[in-house]
Amino acid sequence: MLDFPNAKINLGLYITEKRPDGFHNLQSCFYPVRWCDALEVVPAEKLQFGMTGLPVPGNPDSNLCLKAYNLLQQDYNLPPVHLHLHKVIPMGAGLGGGSSDASFTLRLLSQLFELNLPADTLESYARQLGSDCAFFVQNKPVIATERGDVFEQIDLNLSGYTCVVVYPGLHITTAEAYGSIKPQKATCDMPMLLKQDVEVWREVLKNDFEEALFPKYPELPQLKEKLYGSGAAYASMTGSGSAVYGIFKEAPAGLVFPAHYAVWQGLL
Numbered sequence: 001m002l003d004f005p006n007a008k009i010n011l012g013l014y015i016t017e018k019r020p021d022g023f024h025n026l027q028s029c030f031y032p033v034r035w036c037d038a039l040e041v042v043p044a045e046k047l048q049f050g051m052t053g054l055p056v057p058g059n060p061d062s063n064l065c066l067k068a069y070n071l072l073q074q075d076y077n078l079p080p081v082h083l084h085l086h087k088v089i090p091m092g093a094g095l096g097g098g099s100s101d102a103s104f105t106l107r108l109l110s111q112l113f114e115l116n117l118p119a120d121t122l123e124s125y126a127r128q129l130g131s132d133c134a135f136f137v138q139n140k141p142v143i144a145t146e147r148g149d150v151f152e153q154i155d156l157n158l159s160g161y162t163c164v165v166v167y168p169g170l171h172i173t174t175a176e177a178y179g180s181i182k183p184q185k186a187t188c189d190m191p192m193l194l195k196q197d198v199e200v201w202r203e204v205l206k207n208d209f210e211e212a213l214f215p216k217y218p219e220l221p222q223l224k225e226k227l228y229g230s231g232a233a234y235a236s237m238t239g240s241g242s243a244v245y246g247i248f249k250e251a252p253a254g255l256v257f258p259a260h261y262a263v264w265q266g267l268l
């Protein structure tokens with residue numbers, strides 16, 4: 001079976017408090033974007049994992065796809081499979097690519113072996129793999145709270161807008177980003193903010209990581225300003241960075257970035 005794990009962007013991201021377990025509570029709208037990896041799962045004589053495309057840091061044995069397989073294997077005694085991941089989504093970008101691969105692995109295994117696991121069961125497995133993973137089970141716009149893995153559905157439809165996502169090649173680890181942030185109690189009413197026109201978000205919808213990271217990485221505010229200068233209705237860093245995105249009513253023409261940047265443009 002073959003599927004295409006997509007990425008996500010964060011529309012607003014507020015880090016509200018540090019938890020006793022060392023994680024942080026947050027409030028953010030997670031929105032899927034179609035910058036995709038490719039993932040194939042087929043039954044095999046023995047467990048194998050292959051990768052092509054962008055090199056994934058770390059030991060292949062600790063890849064999130066394998067972690068996802070092993071999680072289900074323990075409970076459902078799954079037969080061996082051959083997993084192949086073609087990596088396209090930049091990593092350490094705030095795009096949730098690895099988390100998406102993990103959840104798509106859970107989904108594909110449930111389909112392939114007809115486990116028929118309901119979404120909430122898959123989400124509980126996904127939570128064990130990372131804070132971002134559970135979102136990709138249902139993969140629909142939500143407002144996330146707690147560790148970013150408790151969801152409230154939101155009726156937000158940005159279809160028709162063009163999104164440009166730019167990864168400048170700065171690998172900011174999630175731990176580094178959280179380590180440089182001062183949590184603040186949520187003051188904004190996110191569902192109300194998101195009901196307003198995209199053009200209004202610029203002054204009201206913030207990513208708390210920007211204040212912490214922009215002074216250290218001046219390339220990021222420059223990138224955000226470039227997107228606004230090119231006509232973006234709204235622009236922001238996503239997640240803990242370093243990717244920055246712009247949302248445009250009309251597809252921008254002639255956007256040029258340094259050759260080492262990774263850029264995706266498409267309809268939301």
Ligand SMILES: C[C@@](CO)(OP(=O)(O)O)[C@H](O)COP(=O)(O)OP(=O)(O)OC[C@H]1O[C@@H](n2ccc(N)nc2=O)[C@H](O)[C@@H]1O
Pocket residue numbers: 010022023024025026028093094095096099129130131132133146147148174175178238239240241
């Ligand atoms: C920042 C966010 C916002 O969407 O996304 P990304 O930038 O990764 O896309 C997420 O919270 C990233 O979630 P994820 O990347 O899965 O993080 P995890 O692997 O669960 O945790 C990595 C480390 O980040 C910190 N962490 C993560 C999530 C959270 N709610 N509080 C934290 O303090 C912890 O130090 C943790 O050890």
Ligand SMILES: Nc1ncnc2c1ncn2[C@@H]1O[C@H](COP(=O)(O)OP(=O)(O)O)[C@@H](O)[C@H]1O
Pocket residue numbers: 056057058062063064065085087090091092093094095096097098099100101102132174239241
């Ligand atoms: N299948 C995978 N794809 C990407 N990263 C993975 C994967 N498995 C494990 N990782 C590890 O997870 C880290 C974070 O990946 P990712 O979720 O893409 O970052 P972010 O959410 O910040 O964009 C990577 O640097 C890599 O070391």
